[in-house]
Every structure is written in structure tokens, then in C-alpha cells.
Amino acid sequence: MTRGMALSVAVGAVVLVGAGAYALAYAGEQPPVLTHATARYSAPDGGRDGSLTFATFVTASSGVKGVKVLAWPQNSSLAKANPTAKDMAAAEPAVCKPYKRHTVSCTYTVRATSREVEASPRGVWHVAVLATARNGTTTLNTQAANYTVR
Template structure:
């Protein structure tokens, strides 16, 4: 099992990262933190002889620059839902400049492999993607339900 899945499943208490579909980003932002837009989640189911993947992308912008974007997929049935402090223990997306030099926006992408065994162990039903964006000046924006998808059984 990959380090990413071990880290995430330790937090969620289950093997995660399986689902289907992609939905529009519905992040919650504060004026003091980075702005997240154009978020989406995509899932490719594992095949008979090949792994699948879970991918989340979003545009993140802050006047001071983007430090990172932490990403966690979690089943809606999980209680309690993850909070901003939980996000310190998950991996970051890869963020690249989204525009011309001097633009403080980044396009952030998080992609993780999903094996057939992980997909089989994952809870079925609604899932959410939580994200925590951090700016260079220390501002943060947490969106516990930044995107959603459904794991079909």
C-alpha cells in the first residue's frame, strides 16, 4: 500500500480513495486566506490488471503567493468529519504557477494510485474531498467539502 494511502487511511480509519464522478468545487473561503476556485475531482476505477487513480485539481490564489494545498478524500459516513488540524497529517498537492510571472495564483493537482484491493475495501456511497490551502503570509482557507463523488458498489 502506498505511503499516501497509509497516511490518509490512518486518519480516516479506513482504506479510502475510490469513487466515481466529478462535481463542481464548492469551497468555503475567508477574506484572510487563499481563494480556491475551479476545483474538481476525477476517478478512474482500477481495471483487472491495472491500477486506477483519484485526482483533485483546483486553482488557488493569494496576494502573498500559495504555500501549499493539502487534500483528503473521506467518506460522508465518517464521524466526526475531518477538521483543519487533521489536514496537517495529509499530503500536499503539487502546485504550479497558473499564470504569468508575478501572478500569485497556482494550479494545484493531487493524484494518488487506487489499487483494486483499496477500491474493494472502500465504503460505498457519498464521499467528500477536504482541502486546506495555505498562503505564504500564513493565511489559510479550509473547505471540508470542496468536492464530492460517489463510490458505487
């Protein structure tokens, strides 16, 4: 190998290592990513309560600190200005369990009594999700999933 080729290989290796370090640092600052979000609603029937179950996978390279969930009716004041991160501060947390490296499986379940459903608006409801990574970055999806109350 000539001296010039050796120098080119050395410079190339330094560039690759530097680019890899930059990519890792940049990846660490990425906000959490939500995937496979679903909502399942079952109405109360007879003397049995209904429920809403929301599930999603959340991936964050720094790890997931927390996930908050808020169900809101399409025909409400929130429809004019979707829920904000501030609105989500009072939302309830989902239960998250490790799934894969940097990914957790999160589930939120709430009972729906006949009385609550009768007092609730009918029609389409949206599920808003605020995911927070350990590095402080957040992702807010105001319509991560939908369901219908009849």
C-alpha cells in the same frame, strides 16, 4: 485654479493614496481562495489500477505556501464533524505550479488498487482541501469536490 481648489485636490490625492495603501494592506491579509475544484475518480478495472485526481486553482495575494488534500467518505466518523485543520496536518500535499500572478494550479493524484477499493466504503466521498498562504492565512474547504465509489 483657486487656492481652495488646489487644497481640495491635494487632500483628495492624499485620501486616495491612503485608501489605496489600506486596500493593499487589507488584501494582503485575505485567506487563500479556491476555485474550479474538480475530482475525477476512475475505478480499478481488471488488472489496471484506478485513480483519484483532484485539481483546483488557489489564489493568495501573498503567494501560496502549500495545499493539502484529504479524501474522506461521507459515511464515516468525519461526517459528524467535518475534517479540521488539525486533521489536515497529516494530509498529503498537492503539486502546485504557477498559473497567473498570485494564482497556482494544484493537482493531487493517488492510485486506487482493487484491494484498497474493496476495503473502502461505497458511496459519496468528499475532498477536503487546506490551502496556506505565505502570510500564514489559511482556507479549509471540507467539501471542495465530491466523487462516488461504486
